[in-house]
Amino acid sequence: MIHIVVPWIPSPWQGNELRYHLRSLQKNLKADFDVTVLSGQCLPDWATNINLINIERFYPKGLEEKYGGYKLFENFFDTSFKLYKYCKSPECPNEFVWAYDDQLLLGAVSDLVSSMD
Numbered sequence: 001m002i003h004i005v006v007p008w009i010p011s012p013w014q015g016n017e018l019r020y021h022l023r024s025l026q027k028n029l030k031a032d033f034d035v036t037v038l039s040g041q042c043l044p045d046w047a048t049n050i051n052l053i054n055i056e057r058f059y060p061k062g063l064e065e066k067y068g069g070y071k072l073f074e075n076f077f078d079t080s081f082k083l084y085k086y087c088k089s090p091e092c093p094n095e096f097v098w099a100y101d102d103q104l105l106l107g108a109v110s111d112l113v114s115s116m117d
């Protein structure tokens with residue numbers, strides 16, 4: 001079983017990036033897999049058979065003021081925090097694939113992990 005973990009922040013595009021990501025996995029990943037989404041938001045109604053772990057968005061306190069009111073590197077801090085929290089949780093398997101909603105498989109893939117052994 002391949003465990004795929006995706007940090008997710010809803011976009012103005014109503015989650016279509018996540019939709020296409022999941023669709024590409026379903027169509028092209030020729031192995032048993034499950035998907036866990038890390039987000040502080042509810043998943044769209046169409047996202048079924050997906051594990052959701054609620055992890056709120058994160059940005060270090062005081063850093064916004066340091067950068068003149070701008071949240072520089074906001075997504076970097078958020079996704080790094082989600083990865084950290086997930087790895088510390090009991091739901092975290094020993095091995096998983098860290099993916100993003102804007103990554104797509106464009107052709108058949110039968111094994112994502114063997115090259116890592």
